[in-house]
Amino acid sequence: MKVFLATKNKGKIKDFEKLTEGMDLEVVTILDSLDIPDVVEDGETFEENSQKKAKEIADYTNIVTVSDDSGLCVDALDGGPGVYSARFGGENATDSEKNEKMLEILKDVKKEDRKAHFVSVVSIAFPNGEIHSFRGEIEGEILFEAKGNNGFGYNPIFYSYELGKSFGQASDEERKSVSHRARAFRKLIVSGLLEEK
Template identity: 70%
Template sequence: MKIILATKNKGKIKDFEKLTDKMDIEVLSILDNIDFPDVVEDGKTFEENSAKKALEIAKYTGIITVSDDSGLCVDALNGEPGIYSARYSGEDGNDEKNIEKLLKNLSDVEKNDRKAHFVSVVSIAFPDGTVKSFRGETQGEILFEKEGNNGFGYDPVFYSYDLEKSFGVATIEEKKSVSHRGRAFEKLKKEVLEKL
């Protein structure tokens, strides 16, 4: 069975391939030169953006599609950067600039008030219009400066309560064992993929 993974992120593609290992699923992505439209993520929540992306591509291609929308939510910033995590420092921003802006916005915030969590909502859509979404979270807090260079995005400034270290110094396997995306994907696997 073929499933499209609606992402350009090679890390997410590898994660999903590992997750579906030993299952009768062929994972297709943009790396396989499949033509699918760019979906405007104009939802107000991770759920809305994730479901919209999966549904539009499933209808366009006629193939079951999985997508994820994820981000970092910081309590002291009322949940920011949230759904705008990837473009927090502007459309031309990057990981470095996003981290810089986040640390600047938290510069007056004490350690006890720097709680944060990563969210991932993974959706699976079928060409008939059926969509199911699964949410995963991982808890932690924002450090005062970067620790390590592993991972991507905000990982170097996110201290994981599960691992008792920054995602920036965690190994890929460690991060995967507690990650928001891993938790959402596991729910998807148990609730849907293993029953297909």
């Protein structure tokens, strides 16, 4: 089965290919020089954004499309930044600037009130209009300072309860074993939707 993976992120592509190893899939991406229109992710939920991207690209390419939308939800920020995680701190803010802003906003918040979770919603859209979504989450809290520099994004300030360390301190293998995105992708894989119909 030919599958379009709607991302430019080489890390996500590598993760998806590793998770689907041994399956009869031909994975194509934007990096394969396909002319794909930009999809404006203007939904209010991870599900809306993930589904919109998958559907629009499947309609355009006539190829089964997999996309994800993910972000960090902080209880003390009423679930924010949520779907705005990538733009938190400004449109062109670096990961470091986003983390600094988060730590500054939460500087007076007590440890017990710093609970947070990462969310990833993976959607698969078929050219016939059929669409399915799968959600993965991981619980943790926001640290008082960045720890470690592995990975990207909010990893250095997110403490994973399961790993007992920040995502920034965790190895790629440790992080991927519990990550929100891997959980959502695994749900997609076990659904059987990536197998020829």
